[in-house]
Amino acid sequence: MKLKTFKKGVHPEEYKFLSEHKTLERLPIPEEVFIPVHQHIGAPCRPLVEKGQTVKTGEIIGQSTGFVSSPIHATISGTVKTIDNFPHPLGINGLMIHITGDGKDEWIKSFDETSNWENLLTDEIVDLVQKAGIVGLGGAAFPTHVKLSPSKEKKIDTFVLNGCECEPYLTADHRMMVEQSEEVALGTRILMKALNVSRGVIGVENNKPDAIAAMEKATSAFNNIEVIPLKVKYPQGAEKMLIKAVINRNVPTGGLPLDVGVVVNNVGTAIAVAEAVTKNKPLIERVVSITGDGIKEPKNVIARIGTPFQNLIDFCGGLTDNTVKIIMGGPMMGITQHTLNVPVIKATSGILCLTDLSVIKHKEYPCIQCGTCIGACPMNLLPTRLARFAQVENWQMAEDLGILNCVECGSCAFVCPSQIPLVQRIRIGKLRINEMKRKAKLATV
Ligand code: SF4
Ligand code: SF4
Structure with a gap:
């Protein structure tokens, strides 16, 4: 069968083999975290805590300052040591809430599962998603509650779950689909209810057959959710390309998925939504792939937001001697890092460590007009x-x-x-x- 895809694009070497079979591991609770007030598209948060204040895990510590914004929560329990500028993985110095832990990881509340999410109204689901601080975890970090609030004129009929993970090396979404397929399916159903759509489509590239099988099994009881295997091609995870690939609709130039009746979310986002809506649990952790030939033991870890990159590198056995480049994200769209003293943020899908053997030394030549x-x-x-x-x-x-x-x-x-x-x-x-x-x-x- 011919696999679906979009036109054009490229097929870089995948390098997924380094971590695609590594099961999720939970990183030990860090001794300190640095939580940026700005880790999403939109307005930064306003800190709600002061130096010296004690906080519990899951407590709100930064409030949204606009509709396109997202709150932040304490990711460990402890004391606010300072609120100051620290190195941010986006390459700037950014305002962060620095918390030193008390070693107890004491939560603000217990997150007993609620069973009646199907009785919630759309607005109630969107409100829970907003309060949980959920943003797109594929890397874009666009506040999810905004995506779930299209204007009345935009008729949404299809929800697309993005399981492509088309960037080379990265395997976080892959592992979540394999190991947490039920949660991904639950999040998909909740997102469909929030958007009031009856059609759900999950696009997964064909280099993840175990993820495709797991998602097909987890959604087999729901006739309105279809898993579509896709030809492996970059950048299929970009929303416009994914929509073309799975349902053959063209998002107009300068337009948004909403313009063709679609909302797209990522696999990790779906799990975060499931936890927010069924357990009222805020987004305080995410899955990060630590990979590349420059890390001794590539892994997929669940890390608290605000944890310094150095902790994740240490957890994977450290860097190899010839590591020359660290990137947050993948090699195509990731951001080069100049220090490991930057924290995991909501958009940290991976930490890619490359050696002098894998980094191409670019020497630029004149354009030869080849097209x-x-x-x-x-x-x-x-x-x-x-x-x-x-x-x-x-x-x-x-x-x-x-x-x-x-x-x-x-x-x-x-x-x-x-x-x-x-x-x-x-x-x-x-x-x-x-x-x-x-x-x-x-x-x-
Ligand atoms: S980076 Fe921009 S210009 Fe280059 S291929 Fe991608 S969309 Fe086109
Ligand atoms: S047309 Fe020029 S810029 Fe484009 S691929 Fe060829 S050499 Fe590179």
Whole structure:
């Protein structure tokens, strides 16, 4: 049978074998955590605690400051040591609540399972998801309650669960689908109820046959949920590509999945939603793949948010002597780290450790006009021209050619024979254009 997929894209070496069979392990409770007030798309949180205050695990410590925002919770019990700027994995110094643990991991409440989620109203489910601080755990960190609150004009008919995990190396979603398939299925049903849709689709790339089998079994009692195996291709986990692959709908240029009646969520998000709605449990931990040839023992671990990367590296036996690069996320869209003193945040899907053998030393050559980048771009853009206009700061031309539609998948840079850092230049261009737009908007207020 021909597997479904989207047009264009690339197929980088997968390297999943390093950790795909490693069962989930729970990291020991850390002695201290650094919890950023900003770890989601949207407005940062306002701290609700003060230096010296004692907190319990699961206690709210930062309140949302807008609709597109998400609260944060204490992930260990202990004392707030300080609220200050610390290194953030997004490459900045960010405000964080530093908690030193009391070693008790005392929770704010017990999370006894409730059985009547099916009687909850849509608004009640969305409220529980918001209060639990749930954001997209695939890496985008967009607040989930916002996705579950489409405007009345947008008729949503399909929920798509993203089980692609198309980035090379990463295996966190894979392990969750294999080991926590019932929770993933429950979260899928809750998300479908919150959106009032009768159709659920789970897209999983065909390099995870055990995950496909587990999800088929976990959803076998529900005729309205279909598991669709997909051809392995990058960036199939990007929402627009996934929607095209599983239900053959085209999200318009500049549009959102909502415009074609779809909401997409990730596997980890579905589990977090299930825990929030059935147990009223906040998001205080996530699954992280620690992998690459630069880590002694690759693993998939459940780590408390705010745990320093160093703890996870130590738990995996440490770095190899020739490790030269650490990335948060995968090699295509991840963010290079310059210190291990950064905390796990809600968006930390993986910590990739690469050696001097695996890191390609890029020497850039002139563009040979081969058009390969155009052939790879899943958004039908002209990467070579976008990168050029961004480099010469011709913002108008870059915008006219659709630079803001770039999903920053990195496929263009991956295939470029001249090793031109196309996506890096396009990313900088997008940042500058968005910044100018924000300033222009502020000036008119
Ligand atoms: S231009 Fe953007 S969307 Fe197109 S391949 Fe490059 S990074 Fe991906
Ligand atoms: S793939 Fe590289 S060399 Fe070829 S057209 Fe694009 S930027 Fe130029």
